[in-house]
Amino acid sequence: RDLTKELTKLQTLLEKEVIEIDTINLSVHALKGLFLTMGNVTVGDKLTELHNESEDTRIITEIKLLLAV
Secondary structure, eight states: OHHHHHHHHHHHHHHSSSOOHHHHHHHHHHHHHHHHHTTOHHHHHHHHHHHHOOOHHHHHHHHHHHHHO
């Protein structure tokens, strides 16, 4: 349930006209924890990488690609 809720929240945040990167990062951080708790280290590590990324455009592009899969 929490995973679905966070994924939906992130998708909604990405669809806004003005994307707030700080809010996106909070959602990515929450998702990272959920995926790692579930044992999905591959996605968890990717989200960790994105959470540490400093370029906003790259973060948004990578998250959109990750959600499309």
